[in-house]
Amino acid sequence: xxxxxxxxxxxxxxxxxxxxxxxxxxxxxxxxxxxxxxxxxxxxxxxxxxxxxxxxxxxxxxxxxxxxxxx
Amino acid sequence: xxxxxxxxxxxxxxxxxxxxxxxxxxxxxxxxxxxxxxxxxxxxxxxxxxxxxxxxxxxxxxxxxxxxxxxxxxxxxxxxxxxxxxxxxxxxxxxxxxxxxxxxxxxxxxxxxxxxxxxxxxxxxxxxxxxxxxxxxxxxxxxxxxxxxxxxxxxxxxxxxxxxxxxxxxxxxxxxxxxxxxxxxxxxxxxxxxxxxxxxxxxxxxxxxxxxxxxxxxxxxxxxxxxxxxxxxxxxxxxxxxxxxxxxxxxxxxxxxxxxxxxxxxxxxxxxxxxxxxxxxxxxxxxxxxxxxxxxxxxxxxxxxxxxxxxxxxxxxxxxxxxxxxxxxxxxxxxxxxxxxxxxxxxxxxxxxxxxxxxxxxxxxxxxxxxxxxxxxxxxxxxxxxxxxxxxxxxxxxxxxxxxxxxxxxxxxxxxxxxxxxxxxxxxxxxxxxxxxxxxxxxxxxxxxxxxxxxxxxxxxxxxxxxxxxxxxxxxxxxxxxxxxxxxxxxxxxxxxxxxxxxxxxxxxxxxxxxxxxxxxxxxxxxxxxxxxxxxxxxxxxxxxxxx
Numbered sequence: 148x149x150x151x152x153x154x155x156x157x158x159x160x161x162x163x164x165x166x167x168x169x170x171x172x173x174x175x176x177x178x179x180x181x182x183x184x185x186x187x188x189x190x191x192x193x194x195x196x197x198x199x200x201x202x203x204x205x206x207x208x209x210x211x212x213x214x215x216x217x218x
Numbered sequence: 219x220x221x222x223x224x225x226x227x228x229x230x231x232x233x234x235x236x237x238x239x240x241x242x243x244x245x246x247x248x249x250x251x252x253x254x255x256x257x258x259x260x261x262x263x264x265x266x267x268x269x270x271x272x273x274x275x276x277x278x279x280x281x282x283x284x285x286x287x288x289x290x291x292x293x294x295x296x297x298x299x300x301x302x303x304x305x306x307x308x309x310x311x312x313x314x315x316x317x318x319x320x321x322x323x324x325x326x327x328x329x330x331x332x333x334x335x336x337x338x339x340x341x342x343x344x345x346x347x348x349x350x351x352x353x354x355x356x357x358x359x360x361x362x363x364x365x366x367x368x369x370x371x372x373x374x375x376x377x378x379x380x381x382x383x384x385x386x387x388x389x390x391x392x393x394x395x396x397x398x399x400x401x402x403x404x405x406x407x408x409x410x411x412x413x414x415x416x417x418x419x420x421x422x423x424x425x426x427x428x429x430x431x432x433x434x435x436x437x438x439x440x441x442x443x444x445x446x447x448x449x450x451x452x453x454x455x456x457x458x459x460x461x462x463x464x465x466x467x468x469x470x471x472x473x474x475x476x477x478x479x480x481x482x483x484x485x486x487x488x489x490x491x492x493x494x495x496x497x498x499x500x501x502x503x504x505x506x507x508x509x510x511x512x513x514x515x516x517x518x519x520x521x522x523x524x525x526x527x528x529x530x531x532x533x534x535x536x537x538x539x540x541x542x543x544x545x546x547x548x549x550x551x552x553x554x555x556x557x558x559x560x561x562x563x564x565x566x567x568x569x570x571x572x573x574x575x576x577x578x579x580x581x582x583x584x585x586x587x588x589x590x591x592x593x594x595x596x597x598x599x600x601x602x603x604x605x606x607x608x609x610x611x612x613x614x615x616x617x618x619x620x621x622x623x624x625x626x627x628x629x630x631x632x633x634x635x636x637x638x639x640x641x642x643x644x645x646x647x648x649x650x651x652x653x654x655x656x657x658x659x660x661x662x663x664x665x666x667x668x669x670x671x672x673x674x675x676x677x678x679x680x681x682x683x684x685x686x687x688x689x690x691x692x693x694x695x696x697x698x699x700x701x702x703x704x705x706x707x708x709x710x711x712x713x714x715x716x717x718x719x720x721x722x723x724x725x726x727x728x729x730x731x732x733x734x735x736x737x738x739x740x741x742x743x744x745x746x747x748x749x750x751x752x753x754x755x756x757x758x759x760x761x762x763x764x765x766x
Contacts, residue, residue, distance in 0.1 A: 149439040160435065160515075191481065210510070213571050217514055218435050 160218040161210030168204025172197060231593055238597035239350055245604035246354060249361035252610050256655060257328040257370035261321040263656040265664035265684040267754060269698075269730060271372040272683025273299065275318060276693045277306040282313035288459075288466035291703060295677075295694040296714050298470045300702060303459075304417040305374035318687045323372030330380040331369040335359045337383045338551045341390065341518070346559025354600050355555025359548055361607050363494055363638045367653040368541045378419040379544045382521075385411035386549075389429050390517045393436045405440075409448040416452065420475065421532070421542065424524040432517040474702040477536040484534030486646040491530070491543050494638060495550060497603035502553035508566070511573050518556070522549035536705070537698065539648045540638075558599070561592045609636045611655055630654050631755030656754060663753035664688075667727055670760065676724030682758075685727060694723075697732040704734035715740045721763035728759040 155163075175196050179189060189197070210218075266272045277287040277299045287299035287306070299306075305326070312322035339356030343349060359365055369376050389408035395401035412429060415422035426448075433441035459467040492499060506519040525546035533542035560566060568578045581588070612621035613633045621627075626635045629643045634654035639645040664685065671678040672689040680686050683693035695714065703709035711734060717723065718740040726745055731738055745761040752758070 149442075151437070151439065153439070154437060155435045206510075213511065216569065216571075 155218045156215045157210045157213035157218050158215060161207045161213070164207025164210065165204050166207070168200045168202070168207055171200035172204065175200060227590060227593065231590060235593040235597065238594065238601065239354075242597045242600035242604060243350065243354055243357075245601060246357035246361050249366075249604065249607070249609075250357055253360050253366055253369065255611075256366065256653070257324065259655045260370045261324050261328075263661065263664075264320060264688055265661075265668075265753065266682035267320075267656065268368075268371050268373065268650065268652050269682070269732075271320065271323070272687060272693065273297075273696050273699075274301070274306065274372050274374065275320060275323060275687060276683050276696075277301065277303070278309045278323065279313050279318060279687075281306050282310040286459075286463045286466070288463040288470045290466065291470075291696075291700060292710055292713060294713065294717070295692055296700065296711075297693060297696050298466065298699050299696070300470050300475050300699050301374055302417045302419060302471060304414055305377045305419075308377070320372050320684065324370045327368075327373060327376040328370040330376040331360060331365055334376070334380045334383045334548055337380075337387045338548060338555065341387045341552045342555030342559060344391075345556045346563065346565075348559035348562060351555055351559040351562065351596075355551050355558070358498060358554075358600065358603060359551040361604060362544075362547050363607050363609055363636060363653070364491075364540045364543055364547060366607075366609060367650055368544065374418050375421075375541050375544060378415050378422050379548055381411045381415035381418055382422050382425040382545055383548050385409070385415060385425060385429065386517050386521050387552075389432070393433070393440070405444050409444060413448060413452055413455075417455065420471070421529055421545070424528045425521060425545070428521040428524040429517060432515070432520050435515060469708065470699065470703075474699065474706055474708060475537075477538075477702065477705070479531070480534045480536070480647075482534070483538070483646075483648040484531055487533045487540055487543070487648050488530055490540065490638060490646040490649060491546075494607050495547060495603070497599045497606060498550050498554040501557040501599060502550040505553045505557040505560075511571070512568050518549055518552045522546060522553055525549050533648060537702070539650055540646070541650065554599070558596045561596055564589050605637075607637060609634070609638070609653060611635075632657060632660075654755070660753050663751050663758075667751055667753070667758060667760070670725055671727075674724030676722060678725040678727070679723050680725075680727040681729040681732065682727070695733075697730075700737065701732050701734055704736075709734060711736055718744055721745075724762070726761040728761065729756055 175193060178193070260267055276297065280287045280299075281303065287297075287303075289298045291298045309323050309326055312319075316322060335356035338359050339352040342355040343352035346352070360369070365376075385408050388404055388411065392401060392404045392408060395404055408429070412422065412426050415425055430441060430445050433444065456467075502522060506522060509515050509519050525543075526549075529542045529545055532538055533540065568574045608626075610621065610626070611617040611633060612626055612628045612635050621635060627641065628635055629639045629641055630636045630653060631651070632654040636645075636653055638649060645651070665688075667680075667685045668689045671680065671686055671691055677694055678686060678691060679694050681697050683696075686693050700709055700711065700714075704711070715736060718737065721744055726741060728741075733741070741761065744764055746764045747759050747761050749760040750757050751760060
């Protein structure tokens, strides 16, 4: 990865976005699961963040089939 | 699929294309003329035009005297800046020659936008080799309502966007330079401009992130080496400034600057941004999607995405506003320009993948027709944009006749028309209520307030610093910064409140009343309003001590 001619491929980028989106989605959801005393459920800002995270993961998924083309 | 292979273009279509392109160019040149007129008008205006300009002049004056503007706001004159220093340092030599004045700061902001527009035109030309489109893309940046009204102000935002744009344009092709020395020079200059942008205004952080991710995608090793190097330089400067100001740089410019987000304002400004720039946002987004699935991601696309998402969201913060979209506007002008020039030369290539099979192959037969339609659609996009962002005075010999012919009615201050507003003058929350041209009556009103400050034998507090500075009096307090600090629980205000209670100020001039509640309450207890002066459509309340 740290050689002079290495470059990220569409598959690498897709995988990264999938992992980042998935982790962010889980972390945002965990706010409610871990903080049991918190009132109000999933708020509007949290909803936007959840949808955005899911979209990032989905975007990553669509890039993975593009294989080894440079990103 | 290469869309370049298509039937010869009929003569009438070529003629129509040229006519439409000339019309788009003419319309955007008209916008440039209005912009220059506005800039000259503001440079001749000797007082604050946009709220807070005067405090940027105070920062510049302090730097010209070798002093930091990051100060203890609990002690007289209760002043501190919350902005990084570079813009004010650049303007400081003007203070040595011309004293306190607004015109040079406004000139620097205006010139900054011209440099940005030139960099946009150069980037578009480098990618597409189409001179008219490159010129139009640069002019489109200057035509934006947002760029128009913040460009020629004594504020650092336009300079930040200039440094950001220069950095991005320089770094865009840096990886492809084969000569090592030349590549290193280019990378050093690009990162240098990013640091300059960051030390002009904090919002430039997104450009650093976008550039870092772009370089990481292209060549992770180089990105890490240069990113760490630039990071060390940035942190050393930051640490030195924090130490040299006794921690006030950190407290005033960072801690006090993180403000709460008002989602309603963010949504309103996003709607407005799309309504005004939609004709260029659509092609910019199409190019971004193309790069993602069929080509390599450019720095422009990453810059655009981060500027829209991060700065767009931040536009809803207290102290934010439509100016936070300026970086996104620069990016979309580049992307839409590249889209337009690539479309006109038929330069779209679709390598074989699942999306090409599903979406592109069914359209192959229509490619020649689409290529010919593009000759009309591309200039129409710019014509549509030129109409969507229309703003101009509606009085005077030329503008009066023109606005009458176009059926435009003033919907802003001083007889100005601004397409960002409704017919009755309503506008999105957070949109700056400026853009109108100043008049002689405004200048007279400003001098009336200044002369009252001059006549007072006690110090005066003014919410616009210019009234004091123009008569050689010091600026006392920076209301928005006191409010920033107060919102974070970082301001006590005991000494200022004591001085107000003791009526130690001969005159208080209020405009938006952006002081902490405690200060406003003290003013209302001990001072009476005796007059109101209207300048630029805003009411300035003049207060003097209540009789004992």
